[in-house]
Amino acid sequence: MSYNSKMYGLGSKRSIIREIFEYSKLRASEIGADNVFDFSLGNPSVPAPAEVNETVRRLLDTEDSVLLHGYTSAQGDLRVRQAVADSINRRFDLALTPQHVYMTCGAAASLSICLRALISEAGEEVVVFAPFFTEYRVFVENAGGVLVQCAPEEDTFQIDLADFAAKLTPNTKAVIVNSPNNPSGVVYSKETVTALCKILEEKQAEYGHEIYLIADEPYRELVYSEVEVPYLMKHYSNTLVCYSFSKSLSLPGERIGYIAVNPDMEDGSNVYLAVCGAGRALGYVCAPSLFQQVIAACLDVKVNLDAYRVNRDLLYNGLTACGFRCVKPDGAFYLFVKAPGGDAYALYEAAKNHEILVVPCDDFGVTGYVRIAYCVDRARVERALPAFRRLAEEIF
Amino acid sequence: MSYNSKMYGLGSKRSIIREIFEYSKLRASEIGADNVFDFSLGNPSVPAPAEVNETVRRLLDTEDSVLLHGYTSAQGDLRVRQAVADSINRRFDLALTPQHVYMTCGAAASLSICLRALISEAGEEVVVFAPFFTEYRVFVENAGGVLVQCAPEEDTFQIDLADFAAKLTPNTKAVIVNSPNNPSGVVYSKETVTALCKILEEKQAEYGHEIYLIADEPYRELVYSEVEVPYLMKHYSNTLVCYSFSKSLSLPGERIGYIAVNPDMEDGSNVYLAVCGAGRALGYVCAPSLFQQVIAACLDVKVNLDAYRVNRDLLYNGLTACGFRCVKPDGAFYLFVKAPGGDAYALYEAAKNHEILVVPCDDFGVTGYVRIAYCVDRARVERALPAFRRLAEEIF
Numbered sequence: 001m002s003y004n005s006k007m008y009g010l011g012s013k014r015s016i017i018r019e020i021f022e023y024s025k026l027r028a029s030e031i032g033a034d035n036v037f038d039f040s041l042g043n044p045s046v047p048a049p050a051e052v053n054e055t056v057r058r059l060l061d062t063e064d065s066v067l068l069h070g071y072t073s074a075q076g077d078l079r080v081r082q083a084v085a086d087s088i089n090r091r092f093d094l095a096l097t098p099q100h101v102y103m104t105c106g107a108a109a110s111l112s113i114c115l116r117a118l119i120s121e122a123g124e125e126v127v128v129f130a131p132f133f134t135e136y137r138v139f140v141e142n143a144g145g146v147l148v149q150c151a152p153e154e155d156t157f158q159i160d161l162a163d164f165a166a167k168l169t170p171n172t173k174a175v176i177v178n179s180p181n182n183p184s185g186v187v188y189s190k191e192t193v194t195a196l197c198k199i200l201e202e203k204q205a206e207y208g209h210e211i212y213l214i215a216d217e218p219y220r221e222l223v224y225s226e227v228e229v230p231y232l233m234k235h236y237s238n239t240l241v242c243y244s245f246s247k248s249l250s251l252p253g254e255r256i257g258y259i260a261v262n263p264d265m266e267d268g269s270n271v272y273l274a275v276c277g278a279g280r281a282l283g284y285v286c287a288p289s290l291f292q293q294v295i296a297a298c299l300d301v302k303v304n305l306d307a308y309r310v311n312r313d314l315l316y317n318g319l320t321a322c323g324f325r326c327v328k329p330d331g332a333f334y335l336f337v338k339a340p341g342g343d344a345y346a347l348y349e350a351a352k353n354h355e356i357l358v359v360p361c362d363d364f365g366v367t368g369y370v371r372i373a374y375c376v377d378r379a380r381v382e383r384a385l386p387a388f389r390r391l392a393e394e395i396f
Numbered sequence: 397m398s399y400n401s402k403m404y405g406l407g408s409k410r411s412i413i414r415e416i417f418e419y420s421k422l423r424a425s426e427i428g429a430d431n432v433f434d435f436s437l438g439n440p441s442v443p444a445p446a447e448v449n450e451t452v453r454r455l456l457d458t459e460d461s462v463l464l465h466g467y468t469s470a471q472g473d474l475r476v477r478q479a480v481a482d483s484i485n486r487r488f489d490l491a492l493t494p495q496h497v498y499m500t501c502g503a504a505a506s507l508s509i510c511l512r513a514l515i516s517e518a519g520e521e522v523v524v525f526a527p528f529f530t531e532y533r534v535f536v537e538n539a540g541g542v543l544v545q546c547a548p549e550e551d552t553f554q555i556d557l558a559d560f561a562a563k564l565t566p567n568t569k570a571v572i573v574n575s576p577n578n579p580s581g582v583v584y585s586k587e588t589v590t591a592l593c594k595i596l597e598e599k600q601a602e603y604g605h606e607i608y609l610i611a612d613e614p615y616r617e618l619v620y621s622e623v624e625v626p627y628l629m630k631h632y633s634n635t636l637v638c639y640s641f642s643k644s645l646s647l648p649g650e651r652i653g654y655i656a657v658n659p660d661m662e663d664g665s666n667v668y669l670a671v672c673g674a675g676r677a678l679g680y681v682c683a684p685s686l687f688q689q690v691i692a693a694c695l696d697v698k699v700n701l702d703a704y705r706v707n708r709d710l711l712y713n714g715l716t717a718c719g720f721r722c723v724k725p726d727g728a729f730y731l732f733v734k735a736p737g738g739d740a741y742a743l744y745e746a747a748k749n750h751e752i753l754v755v756p757c758d759d760f761g762v763t764g765y766v767r768i769a770y771c772v773d774r775a776r777v778e779r780a781l782p783a784f785r786r787l788a789e790e791i792f
Contacts, residue, residue, distance in 0.1 A: 002514075002516075002569075002605055002606040002608075002663070003513055003514050003516065003663075003666065003667050003670040004512065004513055004514060004515060004516045004670055004673075004674070005516065006673070007512060007513045007670040007671075007673035007674040007677060008666055008669050008670040008673055009673060010672075010673030010674075010676050010677055011513075011668075011669035011670055011671065011672030011673030011674070011675075011676065012666075012669040012672075012673070043462075043466055043467055044462065044466070045462060046462075047460075047461035047462050048461050048465050052461075052465075053456045053461065056452065056456060057453065057456065060449045060452060060453065064443075065443035065444050065448075065449065065646070066439075066440065066441060066442075066443050066646065068649075069444050069448075069646060069647045069648070069649050069650055070439055070440070070648055070649045071439055071648045071649050072649055105501055105651070105679075105680070105681075105684075106681060108679040108680070108681045109679040109680070109681075110679075111679065112677075112678060112679025113679065116400065116403060117399055117400055117403045118398075118399050118400060119400060120398075120399065120400045120401065135676075138676060138677055139677075139679060141677075142677040142678065173398075209398055210398040212398075250461070250462065250465065251465045252465070252466055252467045252681075253464075253465050253466045253467050253468055253682060253684065253685025253686070253688075254465055254684050254685060254686060255501070255651075255681065255682070255683075255684050267398070267399075270399065270404055270408075271399050272407075273404050273407035273408040274399040274400055274403040274404040274407055275403075275407065276406075276407030276408075277400075277402070277403035277404055277405060277406030277407030277408070278400070278403040278406075278407070279407075280406050280407065280531075280534060281403060281406055281508075281534055281535075281537075281538040282508060282538065282678050282679065283501075283504040283505040283506075283507065283508025283509065283535060283678065284501070284504070284505070285501075285502060285504045285505075285648075285651065286649060286651070287651075288501075288649065288650050288651050288684045288687070289649025289650060290649070290650060291684070
């Protein structure tokens with residue numbers, strides 16, 4: 001084959017979410033969009049806060065075009081990185097400087113760059129916790145690594161720490177933690193995080209080399225209960241945080257986020273340089289310049305979470321009342337629902353017959369569950385509840 | 397080492413352009429910015445056309461925020477890709493559809509993605525023509541390839557076709573052509589392009605496999621003479637065009653461009669899918685959504701080239717009058733000046749003594765030249781000319 005067959009495979013294998021997306025459009029044209037209850041896409045339904053567009057207008061009115069739309073330094077504009085560092089320091093009592101912050105084109109870029117910066121030899125292992133975002137596998141393998149899955153505790157979807165300890169080997173280079181979690185909506189507790197970091201410290205000492213903790217945090221701001229989302233830098237020195245403003249400011253298309261390197265990391269300044277090099281190697285010249293300035297001005301602004309909270313409560317209460325089982329999610333905008341009989345595709349098909357579109361999640365590393373993305377209009381949730389009840393009567 | 401040493405090397409090795417950038421800032425603080433004649437950076441000095449910011453304001457006023465700032469499909473918004481295809485078809489009499497266009501985060505992303513999509517095995521070769529943009533080596537090596545350099549014809553900086561033919565081997569996967577050229581400013585003539593494509597056709601037949609032609613065209617719109625810039629798709633089926641709006645709309649920081657696959661390419665739809673897969677593997681979720689819409693509305697808009705043209709003429713005439721030798725550039729915004737005695741670093745140092753900052757270009761694959769970037773205020777050019785004359789009196 002004259003082109004890269006692996007890349008062809010990645011480009012041509014349509015994900016199940018993409019399949020559902022196409023089906024949803026087709027079905028809406030047949031029976032009307034209001035009659036299709038599509039819960040498949042993790043695309044924020046809450047608009048960006050007004051401050052975002054106001055900031056764009058202000059920047060256009062006041063800033064020199066050549067500077068505003070010009071290259072920033074590769075790691076991002078200095079004042080923007082200072083603002084991000086200040087924000088992290090203020091919220092988590094840390095001491096980051098701009099030299100710990102690297103602006104990126106969103107979370108996928110952050111993860112790809114971190115993995116490329118860290119993985120040194122083919123076959124090094126990256127541990128992830130099921131259920132996990134399916135693209136982790138793509139990014140790990142593109143960096144030459146091997147993905148290793150850990151099982152969850154089934155009832156809580158917290159991390160099974162015994163399984164985690166057993167999965168670490170002298171080949172382990174990094175561990176990715178995603179909390180609040182896509183697709184379960186679970187926030188890993190302080191107990192889970194503390195125990196996890198203790199295991200990592202012990203294994204680092206045993207193996208005599210670093211194991212990096214990558215905190216993938218696009219959902220940090222989307223929390224609906226009185227729970228703390230532990231900041232992993234506070235718990236473990238060798239932590240890199242991958243952040244994105246896609247969800248917190250409802251800007252998923254604008255591709256803006258950052259990588260933050262723990263100032264306590266030994267050799268952290270060299271790891272930061274490896275991040276810079278990996279960004280360069282992957283073709284990232286700088287994060288989009290206008291939106292660098294926008295997020296610097298909007299670091300304390302948040303989307304209105306009430307819509308997500310109401311949807312969560314409507315769906316969680318409605319579904320559990322008619323017999324479905326799922327953990328009540330503290331964050332993100334997903335419900336992770338157990339398929340009766342353990343067949344996610346059977347539940348997906350049965351729901352489809354009631355015009356309900358959900359994502360079967362076997363690719364997320366846990367079989368027998370579907371994901372319901374509740375980042376949709378409340379009206380869709382309300383219209384869907386009777387359909388869920390009819391589905392429950394049919395399958396239970 | 398616990399992190400990737402190659403990435404560390406890429407991140408820590410400061411480029412000469414970056415060194416000069418830091419020196420320029422320091423020197424400006426010492427003697428005043430007006431007294432430093434910095435010609436080192438290829439950052440557009442002409443502001444974006446008014447239509448760009450007007451379009452941003454209009455989009456903010458009229459479009460739904462969730463859609464405007466939301467994810468587009470990975471290959472880019474369908475209507476944007478249609479607009480890009482229409483524009484190419486109109487100008488070059490071709491028949492592209494949206495399925496031939498993949499929106500990217502600028503030219504570096506376009507190149508990285510194309511190379512990752514095409515290179516299948518470590519050691520496959522990518523031919524470039526000296527002088528060439530130094531990052532080509534980074535992108536080729538990150539995709540597992542080996543960079544092979546061809547020499548230019550010294551007097552014209554056209555391609556030395558005999559050398560090119562000799563450098564092609566059964567391992568050649570792709571050839572990168574950059575015209576108008578960074579750093580020489582030369583436009584490859586129709587004769588050069590025709591002969592180059594004939595050689596490629598013969599070698600494809602001889603080796604029995606495809607050799608892809610990658611047209612890196614960020615400077616296509618920046619042309620100051622009555623010369624044609626041949627559109628490589630018209631000359632060779634296996635062509636991919638890498639375009640960026642960084643220079644044509646003065647938006648280098650916004651990271652917006654595209655890859656176009658020749659509709660005549662055999663297996664082109666599979667190559668397009670490999671491009672999609674490579675974008676996914678490298679962490680590119682979609683090109684920035686707001687600026688996708690902006691460029692679709694501004695495809696026929698161009699920056700005001702007069703400033704660049706005047707600078708070119710002032711510098712070319714001024715420098716050749718006092719003894720410097722360079723090809724008169726038809727495009728881009730660079731003069732490529734021969735160092736007397738063939739020592740680019742000696743000329744760089746001598747110029748620095750007269751507060752003139754230019755880039756020694758040995759890393760661009762041709763020794764003994766410096767690059768003068770004339771994308772600066774005209775006043776800086778006018779102030780610099782006496783300094784160039786004093787430099788000439790000293791060194792000639």
